[in-house]
Amino acid sequence: MINKLVYATALVTTLAAAPAMAELKVGSIVELSGPGAAAGTNFRDGVKMGFEEINDAGGVLNEQIAVTEYDSQTDPQVSRAMVQKAIDDGVYAIMGTVFSSSTVVNMLVARQAGIPQFTGSEAPSITSMNNPYIFRTAFGSQKGVPKMAKYMADEMKVKKVAIVWANTEFGKGGHTSFLKEAENHGFEIVADIPTEQAQSDFSADIVKLKGAQADAAFVYVTEEESARFLREARKQGVTIPLVGETTLIGHKVIELAGEAANGAMGHVGLTPDANIPAMTEMVEKFKAKFNYTPDHNAIKGYTAAYALKCVTEMVGEPDSQAIAEKMHGLTLKAADCPGVLMDVSWDETGEMSRESFFVQVENGKQVVKAVLPPN
Amino acid sequence: MAELLQLLISGLAAGSIYALAAVGFTLLWQASQTINFAQGEFVMLPAFFVLIGMTVFGLPLWLSIVFGLALALLILGVAFKRLIVEPMLPHGTLPLVIATIALGLLMKESVKEFYGATAQPFPAIFPQTVYNVAGASVSVQDICNLIVSMLAIGSLQLFLNRTRTGRCMQATAQNPAVAEVLGVNVKRMVLYTFLINAALATIASVLISPIYLAKFSNGETLGLVAFIAAIVGGFNQIRGALVGGLLIGVIDNLSAVYVSSEYRSAMPLILLIAIILLRPQGLLGTPEGRTV
Numbered sequence: 001m002i003n004k005l006v007y008a009t010a011l012v013t014t015l016a017a018a019p020a021m022a023e024l025k026v027g028s029i030v031e032l033s034g035p036g037a038a039a040g041t042n043f044r045d046g047v048k049m050g051f052e053e054i055n056d057a058g059g060v061l062n063e064q065i066a067v068t069e070y071d072s073q074t075d076p077q078v079s080r081a082m083v084q085k086a087i088d089d090g091v092y093a094i095m096g097t098v099f100s101s102s103t104v105v106n107m108l109v110a111r112q113a114g115i116p117q118f119t120g121s122e123a124p125s126i127t128s129m130n131n132p133y134i135f136r137t138a139f140g141s142q143k144g145v146p147k148m149a150k151y152m153a154d155e156m157k158v159k160k161v162a163i164v165w166a167n168t169e170f171g172k173g174g175h176t177s178f179l180k181e182a183e184n185h186g187f188e189i190v191a192d193i194p195t196e197q198a199q200s201d202f203s204a205d206i207v208k209l210k211g212a213q214a215d216a217a218f219v220y221v222t223e224e225e226s227a228r229f230l231r232e233a234r235k236q237g238v239t240i241p242l243v244g245e246t247t248l249i250g251h252k253v254i255e256l257a258g259e260a261a262n263g264a265m266g267h268v269g270l271t272p273d274a275n276i277p278a279m280t281e282m283v284e285k286f287k288a289k290f291n292y293t294p295d296h297n298a299i300k301g302y303t304a305a306y307a308l309k310c311v312t313e314m315v316g317e318p319d320s321q322a323i324a325e326k327m328h329g330l331t332l333k334a335a336d337c338p339g340v341l342m343d344v345s346w347d348e349t350g351e352m353s354r355e356s357f358f359v360q361v362e363n364g365k366q367v368v369k370a371v372l373p374p375n
Numbered sequence: 376m377a378e379l380l381q382l383l384i385s386g387l388a389a390g391s392i393y394a395l396a397a398v399g400f401t402l403l404w405q406a407s408q409t410i411n412f413a414q415g416e417f418v419m420l421p422a423f424f425v426l427i428g429m430t431v432f433g434l435p436l437w438l439s440i441v442f443g444l445a446l447a448l449l450i451l452g453v454a455f456k457r458l459i460v461e462p463m464l465p466h467g468t469l470p471l472v473i474a475t476i477a478l479g480l481l482m483k484e485s486v487k488e489f490y491g492a493t494a495q496p497f498p499a500i501f502p503q504t505v506y507n508v509a510g511a512s513v514s515v516q517d518i519c520n521l522i523v524s525m526l527a528i529g530s531l532q533l534f535l536n537r538t539r540t541g542r543c544m545q546a547t548a549q550n551p552a553v554a555e556v557l558g559v560n561v562k563r564m565v566l567y568t569f570l571i572n573a574a575l576a577t578i579a580s581v582l583i584s585p586i587y588l589a590k591f592s593n594g595e596t597l598g599l600v601a602f603i604a605a606i607v608g609g610f611n612q613i614r615g616a617l618v619g620g621l622l623i624g625v626i627d628n629l630s631a632v633y634v635s636s637e638y639r640s641a642m643p644l645i646l647l648i649a650i651i652l653l654r655p656q657g658l659l660g661t662p663e664g665r666t667v
Contacts, residue, residue: 033484035592037492167637194637198596200587203385204631204639207378224494224588231586235505236381236512256496256588292491 023066024318027086030096034074035198039098039297043120045290046301047095060309072097076105083109092318093308101169107134116324118304123173127349133324135350137300139269141174147372148267149181151358162191162214166221174220190214202232219244227256234260246296249361265360270299278341306339377510382628388517390624391524395579396601397616399572405548406568407460409471413479415598421447421580422589423486436498444577452573486591497584520582527578528617603647609660
């Protein structure tokens, strides 16, 4: 009995004396269920792949990154609770959420705790609240929509526009941004059609669109709704240009809408079809690992992981406060931090800026029509 | 006029599929006096069975549909009855209702886990050809969906009213004890009801998935709309479910254009409240008393 006690004590002492496996905790809080699961899963997988690569290459500051996943259930209140849980678990940075309606709610918790948060959301309101801890991984619509509206005015010579938008925080952001740009470019808004999240039947919306006699339609709904919208538009013989953001012409939309996606066009911040070798390589690795083609949300998650790595190493320690301060006004060059794929900058509000693309879907592929400079 | 025609045709096509799902509510109500809150997921799941048949086993579409139907009959019909309904029913209606809610969650999360969270394209079983009829774009798919749904519900109605088995099923639904005394094999009749529900769910799934896409969460909206359709039409009448489904489909489309796009999803709920207040048994339902 005494011998057993001695051995046990020796074992415990030895284990306690051994150096602990150091690790840095990151929370990945995304929409893994509910209507946002498609976007959230892509973002989560991008984050996962990014940090796995980082860990395989030695981690950050010689420490491994432990990513804990939390499901926001596409519910703002649940997302808020999950952000709090991640903070209680000791994370030093947060990835997500993607849906704007969740991010506007949960970012207040991260702000209170002083934890930097890399969001995939695009609603303008997110970076207009003077939150020093929020950072985008894609353009807010107030950045993307002006580029697109300028292209519509200058290149497409559009005068009368119909707007089809999702009646969500995300959609309202795009809607507001477009109305502002429409005023700047003198567009006449001939139809303003809100739609519901997870809407299945767009026949009535297309009927309204057809009756509006517009030169073009600005379509700002999420991916799966975009696919259903494009199919119905094709069925009812809509011939005007359908212009949107990544959510109208992303790869998932093209896969779901099939031939109906051909002809749709718009602005994308990140496209696997851009002629950028690092992007192509990332997409191929992602496809091999997860067995599906990543959309822009996966690329957002992947680049966010590398942005956090590079900034943490620039700061020299996993200090949440110092990282948030460093991010403001920072430019990460792809040459120095290859995982960000393209040169990228963040301003004082956490808004990001980089080159982007105007693309059109032709034969089921995004074809880059113009490279748009950062704004 | 063309606009109205377009809205009516699209509304009827969508409504006919709501009706198929709504019939499931009425069937199970009659068979087990319970509400199957997993009915939306019952319609969601067979599409994935078909996709598994095509992608995993490399079967052609029609054979995959047969494969999907067989799996649906087995899982949503036989297994649902044996593993959930039979053990839970003796404990009362409420535990069974809660069990169906849990089953719905299980089915949804399982599809998400094993097949993925993103929507999947589903092949159309009818041609995508579109014809111009009096200015309205009418697709062969919409018309075929409407016809197949009507045929399925009509055949069911005929089967229940004109065949010996159908009448035995009705007798079982109305009073199982008396039916048994009269020599009806009650257990078998109840099983038939569950099998028919599984078959109808498969038909609805195959018809709706090319348009709605196959996604784990499809059952959420569909189940709710079908539930409302069943109440509006009359929960204890198959023809009520049909009328309720078509009505909801048409009202949804008309209200989006002529009332407000923003409040279109409120319209079926307003109709539901009105029906509950003015005609609780539904438009075609019959008043039904139960001891509690």
